[in-house]
Amino acid sequence: MDLKSGAKPFIGIRSQQKDTSPDGSYTFSYETENGISVSESGYPQAGPQGQTEVVQGRFSYPAPDGTPITIEYTADENGFHAQGAHIPTPPPIPEAIRRALAANPPGPDDEKYEKYDRQPFQQRFSGPVYNANPYRRF
Structure with a gap:
């Protein structure tokens, strides 16, 4: 990359997939040349407050030091819940x-x-x- 000209390198997409259904469910995923990958699926669901969306997904990318970062998540009427080894957790109560x-x-x-x-x-x-x-x- 030429820092003086401000040009950014081109990062290609290795694979990409998207599928939607008439019932409202969907899946998509993609992977880039620089190690970023994303996949997600979701579907509508009737809940007590009306229709909600249930989503499950995962994304990963390399940190600047090369460490792989992976997050898995779910989202529904109870909120967004993420899990990953690098997400900080509170210390136990003494x-x-x-x-x-x-x-x-x-x-x-x-x-x-x-x-x-x-x-x-x-x-x-x-x-x-x-x-x-x-x-x-x-």
Whole structure:
């Protein structure tokens, strides 16, 4: 690559596949000359909140130091969930803190806050005080 001219090297696609079905399901994949590969499949599914999409996929690429990075994921009505060896995870809770949390009795205010958090949004923020100006539009 010639850094002075700003020209970027051409990276070709080695393989590419795409398939869609009338029922809404699909699959696609591709692989490039520089080691990037992607594959994904998905299909529509009826859920409690209406139609959702269920997706499973995987992508990989070489890190700048040459280490292969691979991510596998799923996405559905429960959100996006990725797995990969390089994704950081939180450290375990130290045993002393775990014991202290288990031994900590509930406080007098804990029940009050639980009730507040369980109130529907409309009950907490509705009424004339919340939006006193009827002409203001958001």
